Amino acid sequence: QRYPKDKFQVIFCVESALDPGIQTIDHLIAKYKDTVDVQLLIDEDYDSNHSGPNPKINNLTKGFKNAKFDIVWVVDSNIWVSPGTLLRSVCAL
Structure with missing residues (x-):
């Protein structure tokens, strides 16, 4: 992202x-770890109080709890965004 x-x-x-x-x-983390703060969270390794019976919500909750910034952008694995999308999204707020 720009x-x-x-x-x-x-x-x-x-x-x-x-x-x-x-x-x-793992490939993306290796490629970008020196330029972007990037991490992988695996639910079965995550010690937290689950947010309920919905596995999708439980999976996302650990991301919210580990977010360092106020704006959280949830993008599913089948989504592709152009390099300027994040900047345009933040500017629109």
């Missing part, structure tokens, strides 16, 4: 260590 790198973080939240997306996430 946005100051010290002003955002990327948190990947998955429900299971067996999630097939982890391989891609």
Whole structure:
């Protein structure tokens, strides 16, 4: 994203260590770890009080709890955004 790198973080939240997306996430973390605050949170490794019976909400909750900034942008795994989307979104607030 074309946005100051010290002003955002990327948190990947998955429900299971067996999630097939982890391989891609690990690749992205390795590629960007020196320029962007990026981490992977796995639900089964996360010690928290669950937010209820909805597994999607439980999965997202750990991301909210680990967010360092006031604005949280939830993007699902099947979504692609252009490099200027974050900046335009923040400017619109």
